[in-house]
Amino acid sequence: MKEAMRVVDKKFEEREYFIVDVASAASAMNEAFKVFKPHLEVDMISTEGRVVIGSLKGNIQGLGKDIVVATLSAAGFQVLDLGVDVPPERFVDSAEEEKAQIIAISISVRETVPLLGEVMNYIRQRKLVDKVKTVIGGQAVSEQTCKEYGIDAYAKDAWDCVKQIRRLLAC
16 A cells, blocks of 8 residues: 555656545545554554644644545554644643654644644643654645744645655654
8 A cells, every 4th residue: 555655646746646636545545444454463663653633723624634644644654633623732742642753733724823832832841842743734834834833844735744754753
């Protein structure tokens, strides 16, 4: 399944596939994984890393996040999906409990962007800055948002999220 998603990624980069194709492939991989999962013994060492993901408080739409969850899972990450309308402290609590290396936050409502400051404050208060990296995505955020709030990476789409997380984990 990972190889199939690499092919989809390559075709997307070459502009042969569109985001709808990537979303369809990720959804298919996610459904296939649901079938296989009960029959697999997952070796935690073989996973790419642990990611906590959700849509920030005030964001009740989860379609983009769901595509990212499916894509990350298909790429080999262990993903904990917190859902939508997630309070800032829950991201950090969950990352700490799950020993996640990445907090991924989806933001589609511009008015909730300032809550990123709270997420980053919780990370600093718990002395997790060197242990947990952050990535954001969604229509209400940009590279500029990363700079403004001290976020580690911005992902423009699901496959860019995979790439950004791999880059952050390599640091």
